[in-house]
Amino acid sequence: MQEAIKPKVQEFPLFEGQQTYERITDQIARIPENPHPPAWTVMFGIGAVGTLMLITSLVWLLIVGLGIWGINQPVAWGFAIINFVWWIGIGHAGTLISAILLLLRQAWRMSINRFAEAMTIFAVMCAGLFPLFHTGRPWVAYWLFPLPNWLAMWPQFRSPLEWDVFAVSTYFTVSVLFWYMGLIPDLATMRDRAKSTLAKVIHGILSWGWRGSAVHWLRYEQAYLLLAGLSTPLVLSVHSIVSLDFAISIVPGWHVTIFPPYFVAGAIFSGFAMVLTLVIPFRILYPGLREYITMNHIDWMAKVMLATGWIVFYGYLSEMFFGWYSANQFEQFLVVNRFFGPYWLAYWALIFCNGVVPQLLWIPKIRHNLLLLFIISIIVNIGMWFERFVIVVISLHRDFLTSAWGQYAPTIWDWSLYLGTIGFFIMMMFLFARFVPMLAIAELKDIWHRLYHGHGGHNGHAGKHAPAPAPTGKGGES
Amino acid sequence: MSHPASNEQQVRERIARGRSLALVVGIVGLAASLAGMFGIFGDPKLAFQGYHFGFFYWLLLGLGCLGMSLLAHATRGQWTLPLIRIWESGARAIPVVMLLYVPVLALGMKHVYEWMHTEHVAEDPVLQAKSPFFFWPADYTGTPVFFLVRFVFYAAVWFLMANFLWKKSLQQDQAKDPIEGEVLSRQRTGPASGMIVAFMLVFTLAMVDFGQSLMPHWFSTMYAVIMVVGGGFLALALAVYMVLQWRDLPPYTGKITYMPYRRDWGNFMFTLTVFWSYVSFSQLLITYSGNLYEFTQFYLRRNDGGWQYLAYLIVIFHFFVPFFLFLAPRTKKVVPQLLAGAILVLAIRTVDIFWQIKPFFAETLSISLFDITAFVGFGGLWFYFMLGFLNQRALLPQNEARLMEVAHGHS
Numbered sequence: 001m002q003e004a005i006k007p008k009v010q011e012f013p014l015f016e017g018q019q020t021y022e023r024i025t026d027q028i029a030r031i032p033e034n035p036h037p038p039a040w041t042v043m044f045g046i047g048a049v050g051t052l053m054l055i056t057s058l059v060w061l062l063i064v065g066l067g068i069w070g071i072n073q074p075v076a077w078g079f080a081i082i083n084f085v086w087w088i089g090i091g092h093a094g095t096l097i098s099a100i101l102l103l104l105r106q107a108w109r110m111s112i113n114r115f116a117e118a119m120t121i122f123a124v125m126c127a128g129l130f131p132l133f134h135t136g137r138p139w140v141a142y143w144l145f146p147l148p149n150w151l152a153m154w155p156q157f158r159s160p161l162e163w164d165v166f167a168v169s170t171y172f173t174v175s176v177l178f179w180y181m182g183l184i185p186d187l188a189t190m191r192d193r194a195k196s197t198l199a200k201v202i203h204g205i206l207s208w209g210w211r212g213s214a215v216h217w218l219r220y221e222q223a224y225l226l227l228a229g230l231s232t233p234l235v236l237s238v239h240s241i242v243s244l245d246f247a248i249s250i251v252p253g254w255h256v257t258i259f260p261p262y263f264v265a266g267a268i269f270s271g272f273a274m275v276l277t278l279v280i281p282f283r284i285l286y287p288g289l290r291e292y293i294t295m296n297h298i299d300w301m302a303k304v305m306l307a308t309g310w311i312v313f314y315g316y317l318s319e320m321f322f323g324w325y326s327a328n329q330f331e332q333f334l335v336v337n338r339f340f341g342p343y344w345l346a347y348w349a350l351i352f353c354n355g356v357v358p359q360l361l362w363i364p365k366i367r368h369n370l371l372l373l374f375i376i377s378i379i380v381n382i383g384m385w386f387e388r389f390v391i392v393v394i395s396l397h398r399d400f401l402t403s404a405w406g407q408y409a410p411t412i413w414d415w416s417l418y419l420g421t422i423g424f425f426i427m428m429m430f431l432f433a434r435f436v437p438m439l440a441i442a443e444l445k446d447i448w449h450r451l452y453h454g455h456g457g458h459n460g461h462a463g464k465h466a467p468a469p470a471p472t473g474k475g476g477e478s
Numbered sequence: 479m480s481h482p483a484s485n486e487q488q489v490r491e492r493i494a495r496g497r498s499l500a501l502v503v504g505i506v507g508l509a510a511s512l513a514g515m516f517g518i519f520g521d522p523k524l525a526f527q528g529y530h531f532g533f534f535y536w537l538l539l540g541l542g543c544l545g546m547s548l549l550a551h552a553t554r555g556q557w558t559l560p561l562i563r564i565w566e567s568g569a570r571a572i573p574v575v576m577l578l579y580v581p582v583l584a585l586g587m588k589h590v591y592e593w594m595h596t597e598h599v600a601e602d603p604v605l606q607a608k609s610p611f612f613f614w615p616a617d618y619t620g621t622p623v624f625f626l627v628r629f630v631f632y633a634a635v636w637f638l639m640a641n642f643l644w645k646k647s648l649q650q651d652q653a654k655d656p657i658e659g660e661v662l663s664r665q666r667t668g669p670a671s672g673m674i675v676a677f678m679l680v681f682t683l684a685m686v687d688f689g690q691s692l693m694p695h696w697f698s699t700m701y702a703v704i705m706v707v708g709g710g711f712l713a714l715a716l717a718v719y720m721v722l723q724w725r726d727l728p729p730y731t732g733k734i735t736y737m738p739y740r741r742d743w744g745n746f747m748f749t750l751t752v753f754w755s756y757v758s759f760s761q762l763l764i765t766y767s768g769n770l771y772e773f774t775q776f777y778l779r780r781n782d783g784g785w786q787y788l789a790y791l792i793v794i795f796h797f798f799v800p801f802f803l804f805l806a807p808r809t810k811k812v813v814p815q816l817l818a819g820a821i822l823v824l825a826i827r828t829v830d831i832f833w834q835i836k837p838f839f840a841e842t843l844s845i846s847l848f849d850i851t852a853f854v855g856f857g858g859l860w861f862y863f864m865l866g867f868l869n870q871r872a873l874l875p876q877n878e879a880r881l882m883e884v885a886h887g888h889s
Contacts, residue, residue, distance in 0.1 A: 258699035260760040327607035
């Protein structure tokens with residue numbers, strides 16, 4: 001009974017090649033079934049080495065203490081918080097794609113949602129490590145939860161750091177649920193295709209006895225929509241609360257009212273950059289994916305990056321202008337210190353990476369050049385890291401009193417922990433590619449059916465997204 | 479070509495009638511305001527301040543129309559098609575609002591802008607530091623050259639943008655067939671996206687000039703964001719209201735106001751309700767937590783002297799009520815309910831803008847006669863021109879393949 005306005009996707013094909021239901025299933029399901037390509041082993045190896053480095057860094061941190069990091073007064077936050085914010089931000093693309101793009105009926109999300117959701121989960125894992133260990137006593141981290149206890153210790157609810165605990169843990173829980181629930185029909189597909197008994201049993205257990213009956217699908221769709229509704233506020237709230245870690249204070253450069261939406265946009269910006277960083281090589285590694293993650297998908301992701309990149313850049317311009325307009329000596333000094341202070345390089349790197357380079361995405365040819373896009377996505381990832389460096393370090397190292405000024409330099413352990421999380425992230429992404437269907441098979445088949453297959457003449461399924469023949473129009477970007 | 483003009487006669491007559499009424503109301507309102515500026519009805523200060531409120535409100539609505547048109551052209555959202563001609567016409571009426579502000583620029587800057595008071599600035603290092611933003615290249619005792627230059631610049635930029643969209647849409651209306659129309663429509667997305675960037679940058683400066691500088695010690699980086707969301711919300715509510723009012727008359731009958739469109743409009747109003755609340759609450763929370771007078775003075779003024787009652791109204795009717803109203807699927811199914819929602823938004827947006835602007839001038843809750851005369855004066859003339867522009871062209875985009883599919887698709 002709900003007619004939908006026809007999504008615009010027919011103008012831009014979502015699939016390449018001649019598709020059938022069997023082909024969609026086969027192309028995606030055979031990736032985890034077949035032996036892995038040699039490049040997989042190399043990348044997994046790199047990730048595993050990184051993970052070992054991560055473990056080493058953490059063990060040494062626990063043995064010696066926080067002194068092995070470069071943090072000290074006045075810059076007590078350093079790498080730990082920079083990396084925390086960076087990783088949390090990266091996770092946002094997954095949530096945006098799974099929740100908001102679903103509610104916006106953007107059919108192109110179906111090709112990348114599984115992938116981006118996996119990315120979200122691993123990114124949040126990496127993010128969570130940093131504040132956990134930054135507390136110095138991770139073994140009593142449960143004190144952050146309001147558990148009744150005989151010490152009558154209670155968390156400080158007025159602190160945004162405490163809000164973070166709830167925001168991030170909710171975020172992680174919902175992301176995992178969303179990802180896993182979406183996987184259930186596909187795990188059942190894997191079960192049905194499995195040749196070995198062990199694989200059948202494992203997939204059988206994980207797919208909860210899914211038989212694909214109409215009742216199953218009804219429940220599934222309802223739960224999916226509910227989870228999408230739950231996740232939507234999370235896209236805004238998680239990074240808004242992270243931004244409040246800074247904005248609640250009165251430190252110049254932190255006490256900025258635009259921080260919440262500016263952080264959220266930055267998170268989506270960096271998240272989409274990371275999706276591109278991963279999708280482009282994965283398409284090379286697994287050529288079958290190219291039929292589903294088409295150049296149109298890449299183009300849309302690049303456009304989302306351009307749009308969110310401008311919101312971020314608007315934030316920088318706004319900070320510059322209002323720094324001057326405030327006529328407040330500390331705010332004005334902050335702008336000057338960013339431009340010409342000891343960390344000027346970080347600031348200008350940020351402007352270059354996030355402000356200048358993304359402008360290339362205005363050009364359709366560049367949005368269709370995979371190599372350039374890959375390079376741009378890496379540059380944006382670096383730029384977004386510098387953004388957090390600028391926010392954390394530049395604001396802290398010289399605030400109000402010159403007597404309290406200081407310098408910050410990361411140690412080798414800061415770097416090894418950071419690079420270690422990147423290794424862990426790579427390892428997890430490749431494990432994911434190895435064991436789980438990387439794209440949502442059921443959803444792709446569904447969207448393929450609706451858009452290209454399901455209509456007879458003009459009336460087809462009046463019930464759902466009634467498809468229509470491709471318009472006669474031509475021209476424009478495609 | 480798909481909507482013969484004869485069918486539209488009734489709507490066009492209504493528009494023409496609305497125009498005549500708007501012109502009369504507008505002239506009466508403006509005449510009263512202008513008379514007030516010369517002290518005929520008491521303190522001219524109140525007349526200028528009320529006039530500024532009227533200016534700000536209708537400028538924001540015009541800019542909301544411009545912003546929504548840009549968004550519609552850039553994203554090519556289906557749901558914007560029935561509304562887009564209304565927004566384009568509204569955007570094209572911005573220069574009228576700008577022109578009507580000349581009396582303040584010529585006669586009453588001192589009554590509106592604190593930074594025009596040389597004696598205050600002389601004692602105040604902060605205002606002195608900010609004065610180049612308004613007076614450059616003169617000093618604060620001179621003419622606010624830079625401010626006036628910007629004023630002309632804004633008017634020019636907004637006019638050029640609105641005119642560009644207007645021309646491009648007209649080209650599509652006059653295209654030879656829907657295929658050419660589709661090509662033209664796609665060609666607009668690039669320039670429209672670029673213009674969104676320019677629009678937001680210019681808008682931010684304008685909001686410093688016409689909003690934040692009224693309390694010159696105060697500033698907020700979020701202000702322009704709150705305002706742009708609010709302006710867009712106002713424009714959306716107005717367009718939805720107009721289209722739904724005319725839902726029984728061609729060309730707005732049938733598929734043009736059918737359920738999928740209404741669902742999208744309702745959902746977008748829901749989104750804007752939430753987003754507006756999100757940015758407004760963020761500004762409040764950050765300001766409250768910092769607790770520095772430089773920032774809190776904005777809220778201290780608005781949370782005292784009776785203004786707090788408007789704030790309560792805004793919290794209830796700008797967040798809680800529309801949140802549940804637009805969330806409910808029923809609102810989008812039942813036309814009068816969506817219409818009521820649009821009216822609610824128009825009303826509470828008006829209260830909100832009043833609460834934003836008037837406390838800059840008054841410590842206690844008050845509405846002067848001139849707040850009303852300027853509001854209806856600016857509004858009358860804005861509507862007069864906007865409806866005139868609307869009547870000049872087809873009421874719906876012509877040669878629009880997507881609209882034709884909707885109109886001639888399954889019944």
